[in-house]
Amino acid sequence: MRLDLFVAAGLCFSCIESANPGGPLLDAAGGRADQPDSAPQLDATADGPARLTTCGGLSLSPTDLDFGSVAVGEVRRLALVLSNLGGAALPSLGLRIEGSSDFGVVIQGGADGLAAGANSQVLLQYRPSDVGSDQATLSVTCDDRVEPVTLRGNFFDGPCLRVLPASLDLVAAIGSTTEGTLSLATCGDEAVEVRRIQFEDADDAALAVLEVLGPSLPAVVRPGASPGAVEVQIAYGARRQGSTQAVLLIESNDAMTPVTRVAIGASAIEDRCPLAIARSEPAVVEVRGPVILDGADSRDPDGADVVRFEWAVTARPNGSTSEVVEALGPNPIRPNDGAVADNPQTSTAVFWPDVAGRFVIQLRVFSADGGVGPCGDDVPADATLVLDASLTTARIALTYMTDADVRLEAVPPVYSSQPDEALRCGPQNPDPSWPDGDACLHVEVPHTQTVTISGLSSTTDGPYEVRASVADPGAEILPIEATLVVFCNDVIAYRETITLPADGLEPVAIAHITSADGVPCAASAP
Structure with missing residues (x-):
């Protein structure tokens, strides 16, 4: 693909070529034309030797841009400085990237040529699309001369371990246990051996219990493995209300970072039971008239879904045998005969008062996170239905x-x-x-x-x-x-x-x- 685009303030490149069909094309705002920009921060110009080219006085600095470790989907930018050390203006220059399509040139606009003694910057961007190292070559052409600049991202010699996410926050209700997961991946092209995983300091036993559940060690993390292929499982048991911080140490044969430190936050909250809220229709209850029970308004203050509804008749008139069911039987005179048993996964049920008098029905609910409500000995009014079945x-x-x-x-x-x-x-x-x-x-x-x-x-x-x-x-x-x-x-x-x-x-x-x-x-x- 050949484009006539302006790049970097004060400099016009009359032709910019990409040797990667379908690769990234960066818009004037610096993001890919087919993807939203993630507003990355511009890193300082990478260190590297300047080299004087034979095309006039063109100088490139640096000639080797290493973007370091960048997580998948994140963005890092580095600047390539172009200087004209000669006595005459340089003609339009050409740019061409060969190699990984995760590298691109940020188009910012500018003017034709580079005056004598002037300099300008070209922003280069790296957005890794997958785990693993990336490498490419940026070629700057001046007339018939080609000056290469090496581009590297997530490029490491030897084993390199990456932990995702870089930190972990766990929340549990007092008296309960929750678990968290860290995924291990390579940031290079060699397998990594994880040898030991432990917490740096003894945790506050009165406040919380932090425990590493897995994986079995030693564990080998192979390059190109799908995310989650090797995971660290952490259990957090909350003993009393409060927060604590800990550091998880992951020891491996990573040559640069043999011990990876991961911040673990743990917070205990007061257990808030799900709220059982029972409703019924009709408002006036008649003997041998069906009553619809509904617990759909029940909720968990902690945000978990209510997944189970249990109804119980706790008081009834003498001689009554009616129970809460999912659907009444086919006999209109005695519909409790052949009735369908209540399904606790549905929020509604049916009750058929068989004699006159007062019936008391209570609702108990269960949330997806294991909560049960009402909790304690006192049953709130919202969880109780009092049905006074009258005779007509x-x-x-x-x-x-x-x-x-x-x-x-x-x-x-x-x-x-x-x-x-x-x-x-x-x-x-x-x-x-x-x-x-x-x-x-x-x-x-x-x-x-x-x-x-x-x-x-x-x-x-x-x-x-x-x-x-x-x-x-x-x-x-x-x-x-x-x-x-x-x-x-x-x-x-x-x-x-x-x-x-x-x-x-x-x-x-x-x-x-x-x-x-x-x-x-x-x-x-x-």
Whole structure:
């Protein structure tokens, strides 16, 4: 690739060539055109001998630029000083880099030529894209002359050890242990043997315990190995609140740095338990009405995810057997039969109060970092649900003036079109086979029949049906006029004047009673 670009203040290079197709092209701000600049600091000009070239009075200093140790992705810049020691201005110069594409020239702008006695700088940049040494040659051309400058980065003779990150900070809750990891890599082209790893000073045993868990020694770190191929595992046990500093010593056959020092910071914090926050719907709990339990608002003050939710019924009315489940069973009358067991990995669950009274349900949560809440003996209110399951009562009163034997009865939603005497609620059957908890109370006084349904079940499968008939087949039957009143929790929900037919020996439907979410009791004409 051939470019006509300006580089370095006061100097114009009419042609800049790159022998690395697809290699880095640095923009005027000094970063790669295809990558954001990481705002590196310009290092001082590297030391090196100046050499006078044969092209006029051009002098390059230094002729060997060593960028030293630079981490992958970081940037270091060095300056090459160009001086004109001759008596005449130099023509435009050419630059060409051959070798590693991790080196580049920083384009800053300038003017054509270099006047006699003047000097200027060319900034060269090194951004390693991988672990290992890099080398390239910068060629400065002046007419038909070529002056080379050697470029080196992460170039070491012999074994060279690099520790990533250069320091490590560990945080643990008091009474717990956490672990940290250091990755070992080579910064040269030779394998490194790690011989010993230990802490420089004895740690404060009253404050913390620092321990090296691995690797097994001696360990060999090979050039080109993927990051994490050899790791140092450090355990930190926090004993009481506070912070401590330690230095980890890693001894190896690194010729330049046989002992690498790594700063280890350790901080203990007070254990803050996850907060269990329980919610429920609906607000008004009815007997045999499903209640949705939700712990999604639970959280860990330390930022860890809440990963487990456990619900427990800690108090219940006598006779209750209901438990918290994931999903109710298929039987609408006894949905706890065949229910799906609660899944603690989900934040929601279902509870079905089977009798009237107070239920207390507590939530316990677990966080990803091992925390459990609530902690301690006191259970906060947010982790507790108090459900007062009430009975929805429907009372049916049929009043008439005729001196006749009128029968009033009610049947639940499961009653089929085929008569089932076991389900009828009336004077002949004061204890019908209704769902658990339903109570049918028959009260008979002159000219009044009353049936009370204590604890309505959900009527998703159909309404309760209220029926009436004339019971004495031997008497002369005339049409009977009567007043029907349905009370829901002692409040009139339905009132109607009805006429029982003269042939009213067979029960006829005179009202329907329904129970659903939001409207636990309602009555209407059949």
